[in-house]
Amino acid sequence: MTADAQVGTVDERREHAGGAPPEPLVAIRNLSKYYLRGDQVIPVLVDIDLDVPEGDFVALMGPSGSGKSTLLNLIAGIDKPSSGEIRIAGVDITQLSDADLALWRSANVGFIFQFYNLMPVLSAFGNVELPLQLTSLSRRERRDRVETALALVGLSDRATHLPNELSGGQQQRVAIARALITDPTLIVADEPTGDLDRTTAGEILGLLERLNRELDKTIIMVTHDPKAAEKAHRVVHLEKGVLVH
Amino acid sequence: MFVPLLVLRNAFRHKLRTTLTVVGIIVAIVAFGMLRTIVDAWYAGANASSSARLVTRSSVSLVFPLPLSYAPKIRQVDGVTRVAWANWFGGIYINERNFFAQFAISPSYLDMYPEFVLSDDERRAFVADRTGAIAGRKLAEKYGWKVGDQIPLRGTIFPGTWTFNLRGIYDGAEEGTDTSTFLFHYDFLNETIKQKLGGRGDQAGLYIEQLAHPDDAAAVSAAIDAMFRNSLAETLTETEKAFQLGFVAMSEAILLAIQAVSFVVIVIIMAVMANTMAMTARERYAEYATFKALGFSNGFVALLIFAESLGIALFGGLLGVALTFPAAGTFAKTVGSILPAFKVSADTIVLQLAAALVIGVVAAAIPAWRAARVRIVDGLRAIG
Ligand SMILES: Nc1ncnc2c1ncn2[C@@H]1O[C@H](COP(=O)(O)OP(=O)(O)O)[C@@H](O)[C@H]1O
Numbered sequence: 001m002t003a004d005a006q007v008g009t010v011d012e013r014r015e016h017a018g019g020a021p022p023e024p025l026v027a028i029r030n031l032s033k034y035y036l037r038g039d040q041v042i043p044v045l046v047d048i049d050l051d052v053p054e055g056d057f058v059a060l061m062g063p064s065g066s067g068k069s070t071l072l073n074l075i076a077g078i079d080k081p082s083s084g085e086i087r088i089a090g091v092d093i094t095q096l097s098d099a100d101l102a103l104w105r106s107a108n109v110g111f112i113f114q115f116y117n118l119m120p121v122l123s124a125f126g127n128v129e130l131p132l133q134l135t136s137l138s139r140r141e142r143r144d145r146v147e148t149a150l151a152l153v154g155l156s157d158r159a160t161h162l163p164n165e166l167s168g169g170q171q172q173r174v175a176i177a178r179a180l181i182t183d184p185t186l187i188v189a190d191e192p193t194g195d196l197d198r199t200t201a202g203e204i205l206g207l208l209e210r211l212n213r214e215l216d217k218t219i220i221m222v223t224h225d226p227k228a229a230e231k232a233h234r235v236v237h238l239e240k241g242v243l244v245h
Numbered sequence: 246m247f248v249p250l251l252v253l254r255n256a257f258r259h260k261l262r263t264t265l266t267v268v269g270i271i272v273a274i275v276a277f278g279m280l281r282t283i284v285d286a287w288y289a290g291a292n293a294s295s296s297a298r299l300v301t302r303s304s305v306s307l308v309f310p311l312p313l314s315y316a317p318k319i320r321q322v323d324g325v326t327r328v329a330w331a332n333w334f335g336g337i338y339i340n341e342r343n344f345f346a347q348f349a350i351s352p353s354y355l356d357m358y359p360e361f362v363l364s365d366d367e368r369r370a371f372v373a374d375r376t377g378a379i380a381g382r383k384l385a386e387k388y389g390w391k392v393g394d395q396i397p398l399r400g401t402i403f404p405g406t407w408t409f410n411l412r413g414i415y416d417g418a419e420e421g422t423d424t425s426t427f428l429f430h431y432d433f434l435n436e437t438i439k440q441k442l443g444g445r446g447d448q449a450g451l452y453i454e455q456l457a458h459p460d461d462a463a464a465v466s467a468a469i470d471a472m473f474r475n476s477l478a479e480t481l482t483e484t485e486k487a488f489q490l491g492f493v494a495m496s497e498a499i500l501l502a503i504q505a506v507s508f509v510v511i512v513i514i515m516a517v518m519a520n521t522m523a524m525t526a527r528e529r530y531a532e533y534a535t536f537k538a539l540g541f542s543n544g545f546v547a548l549l550i551f552a553e554s555l556g557i558a559l560f561g562g563l564l565g566v567a568l569t570f571p572a573a574g575t576f577a578k579t580v581g582s583i584l585p586a587f588k589v590s591a592d593t594i595v596l597q598l599a600a601a602l603v604i605g606v607v608a609a610a611i612p613a614w615r616a617a618r619v620r621i622v623d624g625l626r627a628i629g
């Protein structure tokens with residue numbers, strides 16, 4: 001199967017539902033995650049229910065170790081739950097095989113990490129282009145897209161720079177361009193400003209806000225910075241693996 | 246285009262580490278090639294020998310001579326068309342380090358060795374000069390001898406300084422032909438022993454028989470040995486090849502050790518490179534996890550590691566093969582007369598490249614397997 005085949009447009013899904021209110025883009029039901037240490041069960045997420053409608057900008061907050069990253073990773077399809085359901089654009093990703101999940105991620109998720117996670121040997125251009133290497137786009141199409149994305153994050157003049165020739169804020173902007181490049185269903189960001197100073201953090205948050213407002217991107221962002229959370233439409237709190245609304 | 250570029254840039258991230266690894270592989274591949282060539286050269290003497298010739302020696306030991314009176318008797322044996330004999334001289338040229346084989350040969354000897362190619366003029370000059378000698382091309386080149394030179398040899402078995410006139414330099418008809426032997430007249434040796442040294446002359450170190458048909462080797466050998474059974478000097482006759490292999494067999498243990506060492510060298514560099522690749526891969530777990538998060542497969546990550554490892558190993562391997570030739574050339578110059586046919590064979594080159602390939606694959610195997618299996622969330626945590 002291809003990821004694209006599973007992901008219809010919003011309109012299609014609405015039709016399938018026969019006029020009923022549309023299913024939210026992300027629908028999480030009874031989601032739990034445990035770790036086993038010896039014969040001890042360590043609950044990390046307990047019975048989570050969460051809906052994220054399309055176009056939303058959600059901030060996930062909570063103390064350190066409360067399970068924010070774990071929840072975000074599950075939604076992004078890079079971790080597997082112990083039980084429960086995660087439906088994204090109609091697909092229960094917990095049921096996908098590893099290979100299908102990888103394919104699904106490449107088409108549906110844009111990642112933004114706290115430490116940028118750029119490939120040190122690739123230029124800004126090469127890093128942004130990376131997800132497109134998995135597509136059948138021509139070289140020219142890839143170049144056009146990368147140039148557009150770099151322009152959007154204001155780094156057209158830094159295309160040939162290696163990550164270590166860029167500031168933290170610039171690196172994160174490259175990462176944002178990389179997250180956008182495949183036009184994903186969902187953007188996940190884990191503490192995207194955690195490694196940046198106030199001013200730079202503000203710029204990055206402004207950029208995320210624009211993605212949400214102007215490009216209609218659905219964003220789920222983990223943060224423990226209240227200033228960052230202010231930019232979101234909605235704040236969801238986690239405490240010891242439990243959602244507190 | 247994307248994968249090769251990525252692999253190449255990754256390989257040069259730690260220039261010193263990669264350089265040292267490549268140097269290590271070069272050294273290992275050159276050493277491997279040299280050791281194998283030594284073993285090859287050792288066997289080459291036997292391979293170059295003719296199966297149409299028999300060698301007869303004392304059944305007790307090679308160091309005991311046989312009476313010269315055997316020559317006509319051996320010649321009478323059915324199937325023998327020619328007999329020659331030769332004595333080991335064992336002289337020293339200037340000093341002990343200059344080892345090369347020296348034989349006093351009977352007049353018929355050169356007729357039986359058509360692989361020793363000598364011009365008619367030089368052959369005539371040699372035959373005409375009682376104290377004349379001929380030397381192989383390799384030997385002559387090593388010591389810078391020219392035809393007409395006087396070559397003094399200090400006798401160890403036969404006392405005194407023996408001076409020979411170099412009358413000819415022979416070439417090998419084939420690549421494997423030994424051209425590092427020094428040959429002179431048996432008659433000169435024999436007469437000197439009898440007249441000046443007061444020793445017992447008329448003795449031959451070994452006889453060489455030319456066979457009418459190589460297939461008769463076993464029967465003719467048996468006939469010769471039967472003839473001298475229960476005499477004072479019993480004989481042992483075998484094909485020249487078996488005789489040469491007998492020499493080789495004496496050193497079989499050494500050859501085995503050399504072969505073992507050649508493989509140990511490869512195993513060591515394999516372990517060193519496996520460690521390097523493991524270290525390299527471990528440093529990049531977060532990158533591999535990022536690749537996978539973006540949708541790249543486990544196989545892609547393994548491919549990056551395999552390609553980098555193979556690239557480094559084959560690069561080192563090719564340089565190693567290239568450097569084996571000058572190394573072998575230098576080595577051959579130094580020990581030329583001990584291992585006459587010292588030449589890097591095509592088999593050795595293939596083995597060297599195969600070794601480089603195996604080094605690359607083995608070194609990458611465990612790191613690639615681990616990197617492919619590492620969970621994305623665990624890999625991502627490797628940074629933060
Ligand atoms: N591989 C693991 N084994 C055991 N416990 C883990 C593992 N990964 C995470 N945890 C635990 O899960 C909890 C939640 O972690 P995380 O989601 O990273 O928290 P947050 O992002 O909110 O700081 C922590 O208590 C952490 O120790």
Ligand SMILES: [Mg+2]
Nearest residue numbers: 068069070190
């Ligand atoms: Mg976290």
